[in-house]
Amino acid sequence: MADSAAAPPKPSSSVKLVLLGEAAVGKSSLVLRFVNNDFQENKEPTIGAAFLTQKSHLPHRTIKFEIWDTAGQERFASLAPMYYRNAQSALVVYDLTKPTSLVKAKHWVAELQRQASPGIVIALVGNKLDLTNEDAAASGETNTGEGGDVESGEAAEESGDARKISAKEGRDYAEEEGLLFFETSAKTGVNVQEVFTAIANAIPETQMKGAKGSGAAGAGTGQTALGSERVNLNQRAEGVKEGCAC
Amino acid sequence: MGLDGEESLATSERAEENANDRTEATSPPRDGEDESTIRRAKEEGAETGSKVEFLSTNIQAGSQSPVLEQEYRPPLPPRPNNVNILREGSYSPGSSLKRPGKTPRPLLQSTATTALSRTEVNTQSYQDGSRESFAASAQRTPPSKAVAAFGSIRKVKGLSDSEGGDSASVRSYAPTLETGGDAESLLGEVLGASQESPAWRLLGTQNEAPDPFDSVTYEDDEATADFYREFDEIGAVAADGENEEQLLKKWKSKRKHFLILSSAGKPIYNRHGDDNLISGYIGIIQTIISFYEGSHDQLKGFTAAGARFVVMSQGPLYLVAISKLGENDAQLRVQLEALYMQILSTLTLPNLTHMFSNRPSTDLRRPLQGTEPLLSALADTFTRGSPPTLLSALECLKIRKSHRQAINDTLLRTRCETLLYGLIVASGRLVSVVRPRKHSLHPSDLQLIFNMLFEARGVKAGGGENWIPLCLPGFNKNGYLYMYVSFVSAYDSEAEQGSEGHETGKPDDIAILLISANKESFYDLRKMRDALVEELEVHGSMAIIKSAVRRGRPTATDIVPGTVLRHFLYKSRANVQFTMPSYEPSFTTLLARRRLLSLYHALHASIHAKNAHLKVHHCISRESISLAWVTPLFELYCVAGPHASRNALAQSANKVIQWVRREEERVFIIGGAVSIHSLDNHTTYESLTLPAARYSD
Numbered sequence A: 001m002a003d004s005a006a007a008p009p010k011p012s013s014s015v016k017l018v019l020l021g022e023a024a025v026g027k028s029s030l031v032l033r034f035v036n037n038d039f040q041e042n043k044e045p046t047i048g049a050a051f052l053t054q055k056s057h058l059p060h061r062t063i064k065f066e067i068w069d070t071a072g073q074e075r076f077a078s079l080a081p082m083y084y085r086n087a088q089s090a091l092v093v094y095d096l097t098k099p100t101s102l103v104k105a106k107h108w109v110a111e112l113q114r115q116a117s118p119g120i121v122i123a124l125v126g127n128k129l130d131l132t133n134e135d136a137a138a139s140g141e142t143n144t145g146e147g148g149d150v151e152s153g154e155a156a157e158e159s160g161d162a163r164k165i166s167a168k169e170g171r172d173y174a175e176e177e178g179l180l181f182f183e184t185s186a187k188t189g190v191n192v193q194e195v196f197t198a199i200a201n202a203i204p205e206t207q208m209k210g211a212k213g214s215g216a217a218g219a220g221t222g223q224t225a226l227g228s229e230r231v232n233l234n235q236r237a238e239g240v241k242e243g244c245a246c
Numbered sequence B: 001m002g003l004d005g006e007e008s009l010a011t012s013e014r015a016e017e018n019a020n021d022r023t024e025a026t027s028p029p030r031d032g033e034d035e036s037t038i039r040r041a042k043e044e045g046a047e048t049g050s051k052v053e054f055l056s057t058n059i060q061a062g063s064q065s066p067v068l069e070q071e072y073r074p075p076l077p078p079r080p081n082n083v084n085i086l087r088e089g090s091y092s093p094g095s096s097l098k099r100p101g102k103t104p105r106p107l108l109q110s111t112a113t114t115a116l117s118r119t120e121v122n123t124q125s126y127q128d129g130s131r132e133s134f135a136a137s138a139q140r141t142p143p144s145k146a147v148a149a150f151g152s153i154r155k156v157k158g159l160s161d162s163e164g165g166d167s168a169s170v171r172s173y174a175p176t177l178e179t180g181g182d183a184e185s186l187l188g189e190v191l192g193a194s195q196e197s198p199a200w201r202l203l204g205t206q207n208e209a210p211d212p213f214d215s216v217t218y219e220d221d222e223a224t225a226d227f228y229r230e231f232d233e234i235g236a237v238a239a240d241g242e243n244e245e246q247l248l249k250k251w252k253s254k255r256k257h258f259l260i261l262s263s264a265g266k267p268i269y270n271r272h273g274d275d276n277l278i279s280g281y282i283g284i285i286q287t288i289i290s291f292y293e294g295s296h297d298q299l300k301g302f303t304a305a306g307a308r309f310v311v312m313s314q315g316p317l318y319l320v321a322i323s324k325l326g327e328n329d330a331q332l333r334v335q336l337e338a339l340y341m342q343i344l345s346t347l348t349l350p351n352l353t354h355m356f357s358n359r360p361s362t363d364l365r366r367p368l369q370g371t372e373p374l375l376s377a378l379a380d381t382f383t384r385g386s387p388p389t390l391l392s393a394l395e396c397l398k399i400r401k402s403h404r405q406a407i408n409d410t411l412l413r414t415r416c417e418t419l420l421y422g423l424i425v426a427s428g429r430l431v432s433v434v435r436p437r438k439h440s441l442h443p444s445d446l447q448l449i450f451n452m453l454f455e456a457r458g459v460k461a462g463g464g465e466n467w468i469p470l471c472l473p474g475f476n477k478n479g480y481l482y483m484y485v486s487f488v489s490a491y492d493s494e495a496e497q498g499s500e501g502h503e504t505g506k507p508d509d510i511a512i513l514l515i516s517a518n519k520e521s522f523y524d525l526r527k528m529r530d531a532l533v534e535e536l537e538v539h540g541s542m543a544i545i546k547s548a549v550r551r552g553r554p555t556a557t558d559i560v561p562g563t564v565l566r567h568f569l570y571k572s573r574a575n576v577q578f579t580m581p582s583y584e585p586s587f588t589t590l591l592a593r594r595r596l597l598s599l600y601h602a603l604h605a606s607i608h609a610k611n612a613h614l615k616v617h618h619c620i621s622r623e624s625i626s627l628a629w630v631t632p633l634f635e636l637y638c639v640a641g642p643h644a645s646r647n648a649l650a651q652s653a654n655k656v657i658q659w660v661r662r663e664e665e666r667v668f669i670i671g672g673a674v675s676i677h678s679l680d681n682h683t684t685y686e687s688l689t690l691p692a693a694r695y696s697d
């Protein structure tokens, strides 16, 4: 695990983030792009979940992401609460060439809104943008976060490419639910960094935990406590323990 | 651990001298026998050599014993066990074989395996003092589909199985298969093609020539290339179906297939080719299986077109192995068993049963989504040849006893409350285990874990730490455990790794596995891992593990200086562990390794033949001389080059035994593959034992 010892003078804080979404939409690929700036053409399905950390340097602070990359397969779904329980943010990912994956994404959003921490920042992400014929010029355009509006994809929706879900459909839904919205390609890297940056910016500083565990901000701890209290719905019979022992 | 039995090969050697002589005496006549043997094979073995007859009767004595059924020896006569051994310079594409369609004479099936060899001799000594040696006959199989095999060892084991009714049932299968032209060519076509290549025909005519090896050499490339393509993707059928024929040809060229289907006939898994491509074949197989099922006669295996089909039925599932690599039925069954365990590991037994009792036509592909890479990783391991699977044993990383002790102690010291099992595994070899006293770890469970971590790339490639729910069927097939996994690189820098990473292709993986019954314990275990790794670093244990990994296995000549041995497998029966030298320098290629493993499979089959009571089995072939030696304490399989003498081989075998005895506490984790003495003294650890109810949910 990366240690936070050699931190720059900038204040640093940690953000717990969970990725959810149907199998094979590219969750692990997005993480791999974000963490290692790499892509694998035939990535094997995640089994269970993977836990990764990555630092992100923003202009005025450093964010340490603690990422849960979950498996999209149905049989792991019952474990999901354990991962989003204490999360301050979630990436709900769909594959914009696959309509069922948006349906699944909507389910995840609903579940998060019902059961995760109330203040959780959710970003809806349509991945595999590279499979559309659209000019990837949009990649340069930074999406300045908060609003989450993405210019890419608007123009060439009907050009007979692999796209099955228009950017408008995704964005409209995201606006309705108050989510950040991006279309990305883990393959080319388009918009990947931007998603994470937008999330970091969307989380109020008060809700971030100090990376060094100095109990930064009462709000942060409050949030955690609230989250664990709310979420307690393990279907399985085992006694629920506070997930985080760090 | 005492080898006080003082097993020494010298004694058995002496006992065998006689056999040896006879061996030489029986060899020459075979020169003239080649052609006739073939004919005999074709003509349903009207006649068999007298020495063969002798062997056969001798063995049949034991064949009717109930033991046979107990260990579910398949009721069919096995196909000739074909083995390609170390044929570095003189390989020919005979890695598969065809058992003559209907041969009432079991012996014939077993002996008729080689097209070329005339020097091959088997010597078998039985515990009762009787010995057999018989020369292999050359055989050219019926030209139709399959290739004559170049087996050099035949299985004595199966001989007994095929008396009377059993062989009758084989006869009844053969027509079933061969009436459908499709079925007949199921796997044989491509091989058949290479068999009939000019070079092959040339070979056929050279049976009388004094030295046929030269011409074989050039065939080698083709066969080599062929096996290297074994793992290639077949690809999808094009929309217009235009490429179908070509794809089917590719499919048939594979040496080994695994199919899993539901008893209702729904495909669940197949190693090669997509469903559309092979649905016809799946249908045929299902029809055959259910035909026998229908008449309350379970089909366990059959041979067609040079491939051995072994069928295993497990509850609602049929698992089928199709192999041209010469394993015997028992060995293939072990492989099928492992695939089944993987399915249980994903689903648990109650889930599996439940799904099918609710809906017999359940499509298991969906719930098994994501398990395919794991099944394929297992399948490919078996196709490459896997000593742990063959021996049903684990391999440990060789380190000093005191070092291992220190690591064990660290594991125990840092153990957190929710821990059930803690393991450190380095490049597929066990370094250390802690476990509650009452729970052992089953080797088949470890095989699944090792496969997931070291063969399938999914977990490793993800990077980071992992939290994996899985069922360990050997431990408890009713519920899930949760496994924390993180990897530590054995190399301190990338550059270092590049130069040394050849032995296993996964040299940098030191895995810390912490298993709990509590699905919420990720953060606890993670904290434990951090403490564990830190302590291992501080005490230098990590450096010891890393350097042991980097060093790799010693070569055979490191172990026994100047030895004729090229490789060996030593299994300690009590510890359910094995040790072996590096595959280098002789077996660096995929093909060389496969041939070595085929030889081991054949030795293993011979020495484990139920009826044979073999203690020592010698095998001499054109490219190797080998030996299997079994005592209550160990199994030893040794391979030397063709020019080594039996004496030298026996001497080396004894040296290996001595070496193991000396190094026993370094190469093995003594006290069982999965338990550690010190642990048993740790009474506190016992409180860790979780009631089964907790995880059988």
Ligand SMILES: Nc1nc2c(ncn2[C@@H]2O[C@H](COP(=O)(O)OP(=O)(O)OP(=O)(O)O)[C@@H](O)[C@H]2O)c(=O)[nH]1
Residues within 6 Å of the ligand: A021, A022, A023, A024, A025, A026, A027, A028, A029, A030, A040, A041, A042, A043, A044, A045, A046, A047, A070, A071, A072, A073, A127, A128, A129, A130, A131, A184, A185, A186, A187, A188, B370
């Ligand atoms: N063309 C394209 N392919 C992608 C992209 N992202 C992922 N893929 C591919 O999609 C497949 C699935 O990607 P993963 O990252 O494993 O998907 P996942 O969501 O993590 O899947 P699970 O772990 O099973 O839930 C892989 O073969 C990736 O190479 C992308 O942006 N463009």
Ligand SMILES: [Mg+2]
Residues within 6 Å of the ligand: A027, A028, A029, A044, A045, A046, A069, A070, A071, A072
């Ligand atoms: Mg994934």
